């Protein structure tokens with residue numbers, strides 16, 4: 001295992017080249033390097049958890065995150081696919097590459113319905129800025145500028161930008177909206193006002209980053225030296241320092257005792273890994289970033305009851321609650337989020353691939369539309385059984401009116417309106 005060890009250490013030095021934050025790294029970085037070099041005693045996570053280390057269900061409760069690049073050497077395929085996913089890029093440092101919005105000439109202005117207020121987005125030598133230009137009662141132009149520091153959102157629906165004021169994070173008033181390709185008021189921000197003081201609380205970062213040093217859910221205070229941007233391997237598998245160390249000197253057949261394999265968990269525990277971010281804000285117990293995959297989520301973040309969760313909403317669950325109402329879920333023992341989603345590969349928009357996952361359990365012939373559509377049915381079960389819906393909870397205001405994101409329904413069912421639209425589109429295409 002000598003070679004692997006060297007490889008793992010070599011890979012670690014790449015940590016800074018990924019979207020993982022820059023400065024913050026040394027402490028965590030050392031956590032693995034130091035253990036690799038001096039071989040600290042291995043404490044079995046499972047033993048700490050009161051289970052026999054022999055049980056199949058192992059949970060990584062260790063505290064040292066090492067970042068996704070540290071997994072690359074030993075799990076190259078998982079890594080190569082993962083870095084192309086939305087999870088990996090859902091938070092990044094702001095730069096010309098990560099910001100989707102346009103800074104060129106006209107595109108850089110955003111007008112509001114208030115004639116005395118307009119915004120300008122500018123690329124300067126020291127970074128990217130949002131400036132509110134306000135015509136005062138004194139007939140003088142006043143400016144308020146803040147630098148975009150952290151980008152949230154892969155850019156599918158849009159992006160929102162955050163800035164630091166001391167050790168506090170705030171949300172900037174202007175976001176990027178993918179549907180129009182333009183700058184727009186951030187969700188919940190009123191058109192025609194210049195709001196720069198909306199705090200960004202830890203629950204926001206808990207859903208959009210791997211780790212931030214925080215005090216409590218109530219304060220938008222963060223350690224500026226200790227954060228890992230993007231949602232990485234370790235948010236779904238638990239902190240990996242102990243695992244990486246163990247694997248370096250593990251004999252063949254030693255297994256992988258210090259890391260959580262979601263496939264070994266009960267269905268409920270497996271879905272909770274996704275539910276920490278995909279079932280709404282929830283009721284918060286304890287401290288931010290302390291839940292570990294495999295532990296009971298409700299002791300950390302208690303999802304609201306399914307019937308009170310919003311029907312559909314970017315930040316208000318639906319996938320967990322909606323899926324749970326489906327016959328597919330209720331009448332099978334093993335349907336989880338991972339039955340359809342592989343977090344280690346970019347799969348967005350691939351209707352045929354997703355449909356092949358339906359066919360793991362159903363035959364195309366089970367569907368009454370099969371005789372009408374013939375073999376082509378296997379290309380797309382999704383548009384009829386998981387149709388897209390507008391998310392009325394997350395509107396953005398523009399000078400034109402309201403705009404809403406569109407997302408697929410996770411209550412798998414029979415939707416006559418969706419079938420009608422599908423058939424109309426098909427007729428038009430033929």
Ligand code: HEC
Nearest residue numbers: 004008070071074233237240244247248255256259260261
């Ligand atoms: C030094 C090499 C090495 C490093 C670094 C490493 N792993 Fe592993 N990992 C292994 C080996 C070996 C196995 C066992 C493979 C097997 O049983 O098929 C494994 C297994 C796993 C498993 C499956 C566990 C199970 O119970 O079957 C997961 C999940 C995992 N690793 C995640 C990670 C993550 C996340 C990282 C980075 C934080 C990482 N690994 C870093 C070598 C490594």
Ligand code: HEC
Nearest residue numbers: 086090153154156206207208231235273274277337341348
């Ligand atoms: C730490 C929070 C977090 C966890 C844990 C998490 N997700 Fe996500 N997920 C997100 C966020 C945030 C996005 C939106 C990313 C973006 O587009 O910026 C997302 C996006 C997605 C997408 C859309 C990807 C795309 O390209 O369109 C899928 C599918 C998904 N998650 C599935 C899962 C599954 C399955 C799990 C559990 C195995 C999971 N997620 C765990 C936060 C999380």
Ligand code: HEC
Nearest residue numbers: 152153154155156157158159160203204207277280281314
């Ligand atoms: C409970 C978890 C959660 C919280 C809290 C949360 N988000 Fe999200 N966010 C998500 C998920 C999940 C998605 C992906 C939407 C989907 O497809 O379901 C998302 C989507 C987004 C998107 C659009 C990404 C894209 O490219 O499509 C942006 C931008 C965003 N969130 C920013 C924020 C900001 C800023 C905050 C805090 C002020 C925040 N979110 C709070 C989970 C959360």
Ligand code: HEC
Nearest residue numbers: 068071075078079082087231232233236261262263338343
């Ligand atoms: C959004 C959550 C999520 C992220 C991010 C994620 N995984 Fe996984 N991973 C899973 C789930 C869920 C499974 C179990 C899949 C199953 O049971 O079919 C899994 C399984 C695995 C396995 C064991 C199964 C196998 O196919 O060998 C390894 C190893 C692994 N992941 C490594 C990684 C590494 C390395 C990264 C980062 C480069 C990563 N994962 C990122 C959720 C995630």
Ligand code: HEC
Nearest residue numbers: 327328331332334335339357358360361381385412413414
């Ligand atoms: C893990 C297995 C599994 C997967 C994967 C799965 N289903 Fe199901 N599904 C079931 C079971 C079990 C039932 C209930 C018995 C039946 O109707 O066959 C069901 C029921 C249904 C029904 C009838 C719903 C109702 O309310 O009467 C539809 C439609 C359906 N599934 C479509 C799909 C589609 C489309 C996909 C892929 C997006 C899918 N299923 C994926 C297991 C699964």
Ligand code: HEC
Nearest residue numbers: 274278319320323336337340347348349350354382407408
């Ligand atoms: C039966 C298959 C199936 C299951 C099970 C499933 N999904 Fe999905 N999911 C889909 C399909 C299909 C899409 C549309 C993907 C696309 O077009 O890129 C999707 C899309 C998503 C998206 C992106 C939505 C958006 O527009 O931003 C998220 C997030 C997501 N799923 C999360 C989950 C979570 C969390 C679970 C478990 C509670 C889950 N899914 C279970 C099939 C499934």
Ligand code: HEC
Nearest residue numbers: 355358362364366367368369377378380381384414419422
């Ligand atoms: C054009 C829309 C459309 C497409 C595409 C489609 N379905 Fe259906 N499906 C329906 C409708 C409508 C029904 C209910 C009426 C019927 O069965 O004739 C249905 C019924 C079903 C049922 C329930 C049968 C029962 O009696 O409970 C299953 C399971 C199913 N579909 C699976 C699939 C799968 C898997 C695919 C992709 C291979 C698929 N469907 C593609 C529209 C569609």
